[in-house]
Amino acid sequence: MQPAIFERVVVKNSPVYQYMKVSLVLEHVQTKLTAVELKHLITTGLKSLYGEVGAAFPFDLLTFEEDTLTAVLRVYSRGLVRLWSSLTLLGFFQQQRCAFRVLQVSPYLLSLTGNSRDLTLD
Amino acid sequence: MASSSRSQILALYRMLMRESNKFPSYNFRNYAIRRVKDGFRENKHVDNPKKMDQLLSDARESLALIRRQVSVGKMYGAQRTIVEGLGSRHLEKTPRTLLVCERSHLDHEDARLGRHVEQHSFNHQLSLLVPGCDRLPAELDAALKGMRSFLLVRDLPLARLLEEDFIDQAVHKGKLVLSVDKDTYEVLGLEGKPSQYQRRPAGRYVVSVDLKDKTMSPGGRGHQRVLKALTEHTPLSCDLLLSQHLPGGESPALQSLLSNHKLSEHRPRVSSRVMTSLPCPTLMTSDLQGERQSCDPQSFLEWLGAVDVGVSFEEDRSGGYLSSYECPQPQTVVDAAVRCGVSGLLLPEDIYGLVDVLRRSVLEPKLAPWLALTVHGFQDSPVSWGTAEHGFLSGGENFYTLVLFQNLDYWICMATGSHDACPP
Structure with a gap:
């Protein structure tokens, strides 16, 4: 005999983190980039836009694919707008033009793994 | 209260609120909004027509006054105060979830x-x-x-989904829900609602058609109207993924129904x-x-x-x-x-x-x-x-x-x- 259970919990507006899927577009396609260089590039962009204090929040580079230059970032919710805006305004990587394309932003990491816009059929 | 004057009063109330919201100064703005609300609530139960006319003309005068005050206030821009929440805090907001x-x-x-x-x-x-x-x-x-497995149909005119044989054989119950942008919505001329999550004026509209409604029976008024909308001005067509659950293990009807279109089956x-x-x-x-x-x-x-x-x-090599x-x-x-x-x-x-x-x-x-x-x-x-x-x-x-x-x-x-x- 099972104990009678039914429990429902609704969690509102509580995401601690936000996740971003971004890809980097470079002027010279052949340029190679490592994960550490990418994180450094983003941090530099943040500092140049918001200054030392404004940029003082941590963010994580969860994955990075070196061949497609696509990365998944995790950031505290309160830093999302600052991170996003500094990505938008970041224009140079080692004297060549570059641009970040923000592909998807979500409070759930799972949502980034199942993007129906990438669905390909056999 | 007569219904015509009721709508007049509501319109006036809305205008007063809207104008009051334009006060640049926090104190004036909140005072005006509170005063408008209180004034209307106070006289909620007035039903003497003469008294009502009096109150309405008072309200119109106040509206003119607020408008003048707002434009004067704008000439001498006031600083926003800290309680208005426009420090760095608005940078930290995220959409609701x-x-x-x-x-x-x-x-x-x-x-x-x-x-x-x-x-x-x-x-x-x-x-x-x-x-x-x-x-x-x-x-x-x-x-x-x-x-x-499921079917992919390329360039299927949406009107095909409303034709008699399709509704009879493939639709047991259901709705056709279209989410369209404003321009398409206006050209379509079908009844719909502005999207719940858009600011006014809405840029996106949702049209919902109950396919098994009485008026939607083939030849019925509603049916002809929808069919006309989907074929006449902008014939809508799109790529569709289709799949079918048949409880009795009957032969799948979708293939034969759509055999005239570009059809492919996928696993x-x-x-x-x-x-x-x-x-x-x-x-x-x-x-x-x-x-x-x-x-x-x-x-x-x-x-x-x-x-x-x-x-x-x-542990990665970068040491965290x-x-x-x-x-x-x-x-x-x-x-x-x-x-x-x-x-x-x-x-x-x-x-x-x-x-x-x-x-x-x-x-x-x-x-x-x-x-x-x-x-x-x-x-x-x-x-x-x-x-x-x-x-x-x-x-x-x-x-x-x-x-x-x-x-x-x-x-x-x-x-x-x-x-x-x-x-x-």
Whole structure:
């Protein structure tokens, strides 16, 4: 005999983190980039836009694919707008033009793994 | 109160509120709004027409006064005060979200798992994680590979879906829901509603047509109207994914119905991956809110996402510079885990069948202590959770995760984004 259970919990507006899927577009396609260089590039962009204090929040580079230059970032919710805006305004990587394309932003990491816009059929 | 003057009063009230909102100074603005509200509330019960006319003309004078004051106030710009919340704080806001978690037992009479699965109609991907084994049981494997195939129709005119033979043979009940932009909506001339999640004026409209309504019977007024709208000015057509669940095992009617169009049949794609020495969070069935030192649903969903995205749980060479993410504590390291994914158009009936198989498999001894099944809905789907409106905004969150434990207790976590209603 099972104990009678039914429990429902609704969690509102509580995401601690936000996740971003971004890809980097470079002027010279052949340029190679490592994960550490990418994180450094983003941090530099943040500092140049918001200054030392404004940029003082941590963010994580969860994955990075070196061949497609696509990365998944995790950031505290309160830093999302600052991170996003500094990505938008970041224009140079080692004297060549570059641009970040923000592909998807979500409070759930799972949502980034199942993007129906990438669905390909056999 | 006569209804014509009622609408006049409401219009006046709205105008007063709107104008009062334009005061640049916080104090004046709040005073004016409060005064307007109080004034109207005070005289709510007045029904003497003479008195009412008097009050209305007073209100019109006040409106003119507010307008003058606002424009004077704007000439001498006031500084916004700190209570108005425009420090750096507005940079820290994020769109609203909702996560609904339910815990119950599969045989419990209040268990609503079946209904949830059924109401999440348009799914494009599922992923199953079985920790603690390196090969799926044969029955489970067969169920994953046996998901039914679906049809892709290119350039299908939408009017085809409303023709008599199609409605008769393929539609038993249902709605045609179109989410269209403003221009298309105006050209279409069909009755619809502005999207719930758009600012006025709305840029997007939702048209919903009940296909089995009386007026929609072929030849009926409503039917002809919709058909005309979809064919005449802008013939709408699109690529469609179609699938059909037939309870009696009849021959699929869709192929023959649509044989004049560009049609191709697809199988869902199955992929599978075995992971070794994977750290897994410890889950306690009874602890849905994470109060007793086990993993709560939010961190569990994050961990599942990290597994699916392919985060490595080993210490990287940068010494924590890249990422500080690690598996939630307490954790156990399992030797092997299987992650299996299926993508295509997946019907809720098939997913429910899979849940049945999962139920049998989880009872097998030596299989995992729990299984996690995540079902992703189409992120651009115009509806989710029944016929509630859904929108993409920045992430289009539209999925649910089912965690099934060995004692047949389950958790279901339904995630929604900012353009979603609360799941039922």
